[in-house]
Amino acid sequence: xxxxxxxxxxxxxxxxxxxxxxxxxxxxxxxxxxxxxxxxxxxxxxxxxxxxxxxxxxxxxxxxxxxxxxxxxxxxxxxxxxxxxxxxxxxxxxxxxxxxxxxxxxxxxxxxxxxxxxxxxxxxxxxxxxxxxxxxxxxxxxxxxxxxxxxxxxxxxxxxxxxxxxxxxxxxxxxxxxxxxxxxxxxxxxxxxxxxxxxxxxxxxxxxxxxxxxxxxxxxxxxxxxxxxxxxxxxxxxxxxxxxxxx
Amino acid sequence: xxxxxxxxxxxxxxxxxxxxxxxxxxxxxxxxxxxxxxxxxxxxxxxxxxxxxxxxxxxxxxxxxxxxxxxxxxxxxxxxxxxxxxxxxxxxxxxxxxxxxxxxxxxxxxxxxxxxxxxxxxxxxxxxxxxxxxxxxxxxxxxxxxxxxxxxxxxxxxxxxxxxxxxxxxxxxxxxxxxxxxxxxxxxxxxxxxxxxxxxxxxxxxxxxxxxxxxxxxxxxxxxxxxxxxxxxxxxxxxxxxxxxxxxxxxx
Numbered sequence: 001x002x003x004x005x006x007x008x009x010x011x012x013x014x015x016x017x018x019x020x021x022x023x024x025x026x027x028x029x030x031x032x033x034x035x036x037x038x039x040x041x042x043x044x045x046x047x048x049x050x051x052x053x054x055x056x057x058x059x060x061x062x063x064x065x066x067x068x069x070x071x072x073x074x075x076x077x078x079x080x081x082x083x084x085x086x087x088x089x090x091x092x093x094x095x096x097x098x099x100x101x102x103x104x105x106x107x108x109x110x111x112x113x114x115x116x117x118x119x120x121x122x123x124x125x126x127x128x129x130x131x132x133x134x135x136x137x138x139x140x141x142x143x144x145x146x147x148x149x150x151x152x153x154x155x156x157x158x159x160x161x162x163x164x165x166x167x168x169x170x171x172x173x174x175x176x177x178x179x180x181x182x183x184x185x186x187x188x189x190x191x192x193x194x195x196x197x198x199x200x201x202x203x204x205x206x207x208x209x210x211x212x213x214x215x216x217x218x219x220x221x222x223x224x225x226x227x228x229x230x231x232x233x234x235x236x237x238x239x240x241x242x243x244x245x246x247x
Numbered sequence: 248x249x250x251x252x253x254x255x256x257x258x259x260x261x262x263x264x265x266x267x268x269x270x271x272x273x274x275x276x277x278x279x280x281x282x283x284x285x286x287x288x289x290x291x292x293x294x295x296x297x298x299x300x301x302x303x304x305x306x307x308x309x310x311x312x313x314x315x316x317x318x319x320x321x322x323x324x325x326x327x328x329x330x331x332x333x334x335x336x337x338x339x340x341x342x343x344x345x346x347x348x349x350x351x352x353x354x355x356x357x358x359x360x361x362x363x364x365x366x367x368x369x370x371x372x373x374x375x376x377x378x379x380x381x382x383x384x385x386x387x388x389x390x391x392x393x394x395x396x397x398x399x400x401x402x403x404x405x406x407x408x409x410x411x412x413x414x415x416x417x418x419x420x421x422x423x424x425x426x427x428x429x430x431x432x433x434x435x436x437x438x439x440x441x442x443x444x445x446x447x448x449x450x451x452x453x454x455x456x457x458x459x460x461x462x463x464x465x466x467x468x469x470x471x472x473x474x475x476x477x478x479x480x481x482x483x484x485x486x487x488x489x490x491x492x493x494x495x496x497x498x499x
Contacts, residue, residue, distance in 0.1 A: 006336050006337065009333060009334075009336060009337030010337045010338075010339075010340055010341075012337065013337050013338065013341070024360070028359075028360045031359075032359045032360045033356070033359065033360055086251070086254070089251045090251055090254045090255045090258060091255075091258075093255065094255065094258070094259065097477060097480060100431055100476070100480045101473060101476050101477070102431075102434055102435040102438050102439070102472065102476055103435075104435065104438055104439040104442050104450070105438060105442075105450075105453065105469050105472045105473060105476075106469065107442070108453060108454070108456075108457035108465055108469070109280065109469065111457070112278070112279045112280070112457075112462075113279055113280075184346065184347045187349060188349045188351065191349050191351070191352060192351065192439060192443070195355075195443050196442065196443050196454070203352070206352060206355050207355060207443075207444075209355070210355040210356075210358060210359060210444075213359065215356075215359060218355055218356050218359065219356065221352070222352050222353060222356065225348070225349055225352055226348045226349075226352075229344075229347055229348040229349060230344045230347060230348055232347075233344055233347035233348075234344070237343075
């Protein structure tokens, strides 16, 4: 099958989705589900307004801080538990079971500790991202052939040098997978945080639009978020594939 | 218990003990976190009073419904998509990005369409969980050994017998991976939906207790959900282990 035909088929499916949206609009009515075309017009009209940009900036800022925390803490835990066998053996099942818990139940606790402002949402986003980053980093470091470590010892590298010149480069492709998944779940965490008890950010905007019965705005925010998430993921995936290629 | 298991237990006990101590001596404000022993006590009284029964039944029932619907619909869709390679190729980019975009952001849209009932919760739950089942079904069907088709022909098995006796068992481990994911995705989606906006349910109870500054009730509810989630995960994990053991044990 040629690539163009495949792309054509995917395009057909996207068109199908828009048609489905139109049908949903016909069934659900104007207030609940606006039609696709007016929504796109609304999107073009409102994307550059200060209100939209302010909310976009808030979400972006929260996501940025949350990612910084998630990556920093996640990588530290992952490197430590990957390099130190006993800690890894003890800690892995704990991390796995924490990973599979529904983090949303802990959001009130995060709010009580960090308050209702930006820091609560940042902490909640980071909470989502830390565990996948830590788990995948740990796995990546464990999978490094032991001969690399022996070489590092022969060369009498310090622990820092070992991490920077041997462990990280060898583990990078897998670690990067962790960073990509971390990006996805951190974004979800930040948005969930914004949807509950928040006044700023895209998540709050969507809840606000629900209260004001503004279908166009809801769909606009959803489209913007989907596009952003898909592009971000695609970009990280692109880098990941390059890293996985043998040099 | 192994040495590592003992150390793990000691670490967990030490962490809970440290939290208890920090709360008791006032290092952590009572208005922020209550001591774990109080959480357990509050949960015990709450469960014994029966005040939670309706919310528990509703939430767990919804999670069960979402999981069952996702498994049934996802499995059938997976088989259909597997049979149509062109559709599958077109859908591939969607599957690859599906879990990278925050599908949950559609929950308010669903409320706008269906009103504040169980419908939006079930739909957002199924929307979150079903793709994991579809992907797992495609994976499982892809990995059915070709030789099984020959075996079926040699034994002159019919289409249905082949599917039930050969193909399904061969694909089962992959399907189970999907089921495991679907349960946890369904759980998260239902609780999150209830927490953010819903007429009732455990998630709503937590949000209400938070809004009322009723920390004892809130922490009791959180503890309950964490225990339920841990139990469900443990059961699924042990089933997974048994399946894996049977698979490797069945080989010569």
